[in-house]
Amino acid sequence: MAADQLARRLGSMDATVLGLGSMIGAGVFVAFAPAARSAGSGLLIGLALAAVVAYCNANSSARLAARYPSSGGTYVYGRERLGEFWGYLAGWGFVTGKTASCAAMALTVAAYAAPWLDRLWQTVLAVAVVLALTAVNYRGVQRSAKATRLIVTITLTVLAAAVVAIAFTGDPHPGRLSPFPGASAGGVLEAAGLLFFAFAGYARIATLGEEVRDPARTIPRAISLALGITLAVYALVAVFLLFQLGPLLLGELPDPLAYAVSRTSLPWLAPVVRAGAALAALGALLALVLGVSRTVLAMSRDAHLPTALAAVHPRFGVPHRAEVAVGVTVAILVSVADLRAVIGFSSFAVLVYYAIANASALTLRTGGSRLVCVLGLTGCVVLAFSLPLSSVLAGCAVLAFGALVYFGRKLVRGR
Structure with a gap:
């Protein structure tokens, strides 16, 4: 095995669990409150729309991962199907958006584990x-999978x-869903x-493509299952939170699920x-760091990031x-990250990432529906620019800076 190649050690269950670890931890305790503040009880409609776009993205990602089973996810797919710049973008x-998400998850761990600390x-x-x-993570991907x-x-x-x-034992009441405050x-x-x-x-599953056994079968299966x-899980929790708290209170709470439980007969x-x-x-942080580091590895191999970062440990294979x-x-980022703001920024950056994945899948001639790719691409663009203006501006600025770095390096190298 080459010095910068990873060993295939993950099976279907490992890959599925890593995807679940990323999604369950990142969403169910964090994302419902700001979403309810935006849509009121229309949160359930928003959840359905997000799920449809996610399904389209998952379908495109699975097809591409089966074709290109190496670390890097859409960075690799965009490069191979659309050209170097789109893969780089x-x-x-992904790296900037998910690095910010890592900081948010770390702060969430601290806030929930020790709320009494300043x-x-x-x-x-x-x-x-x-x-x-x-x-x-340094000790090996199998240890990470077991922990997750x-x-x-x-x-x-x-x-x-x-x-x-x-x-x-609570007080769930369907009437709390009506009227629909803010459900424009x-x-x-x-x-x-x-x-x-x-x-x-x-996305963590696809970025681990080089470490999955039989990726053509394992990755699509793991993505769909996760x-x-x-x-x-999200739908069930969202319904009971809305029934117990109502959309207005849900939108104001930093810890809605814990608060909802505290108002039952089992406080x-x-x-x-x-x-x-x-x-x-x-768990989300563990899987996030795992996925981001693999994309960094892939970009370093192509000299878009320092090539020294492309090394793979000879013993642990990471x-x-x-x-x-x-x-x-x-x-470093945890000292300046704001949990609510970073959700919007991360969503924008990752929606751009998946827009490129769907565009890449559109170039494949076999193995799936072009309509799903078009729906995914359109959904990503619409949702990205429906985010709060501050998130859109921050996301555009970071992507523009990355593009300037890319073309500046091209200019310096005389290409």
Whole structure:
């Protein structure tokens, strides 16, 4: 095996669990509140729209991953199908957007695990969490998969307990869904864009293409399974949160699920839900760092990032320098990241990433429907520009900076 090649050690279950770890932790405890603030009880419509776009993206990603089973995801697909610049832009959007998401997840872990600490000490705790997970990833992808499997199991158990508590001992009432405050078309689209943040975790599966056994079968199966389970969990939790709290209160709470449980006849479950939220965010962070480092590896191989980051550890078989670089960058970002703002920025960057994935899949002549690709591409563009203006401006600025770096390097090299 070459010095910059990764070993194929992950099976279907491992890949599915890594995708679940990214999506469940990133969405169910974080994204519902800002989405409800945008759409009111139209949150459920936004969730459905986000799921449709996510399905189209997953379909395109699975087809492309089966064709190009190497690390990097849409960075590789865009480069191979559309040209070097589009692959670079996808990779740049993914790395910047998901690095910011890593910082948000680290802060979420600290906020839920130690709500009594002030911001400074929560930041210190978040940095410690990032460094610890970087060390776990450094030891090998199989260790990361085992840790994520445990985290996902505990998280799903906690979510099931919370839903049961609300359903049987809370005060769920369908009337809280009417009227539909804020449920304008624009608000629903904005909510769908924010909720897309919660579905974007299946990208981790595609970015691990070089470490999956039999990728042509494993990746499509893992993406479909992870997305289906996640959608079912999200829909169930969203319905009971709206029935218990109503859209207005849901939109104002930083920890809506824990608060909803605290208002049932089983308030002692609320600390358990908080612990589950912290653990879920931990799982999302673990998988995020894993996926971002693989895209960094792929871009470094092509000299779009420092080539020293393309090294693979001879013993552990992981891109250790890329993982350390991502971990250090995230540790720095946690001191300035804002959880709510970063959801919008990350959603914009990742929607651009998937727009390029759908455009790439459109060039494939076999294996899928062109209509799905067109629907995915259109949905990504519409949702991206339906996000809050600050998120759109920040995303455009970061992508424009990346483009300037790309063309500036081309100019310097005389190409």
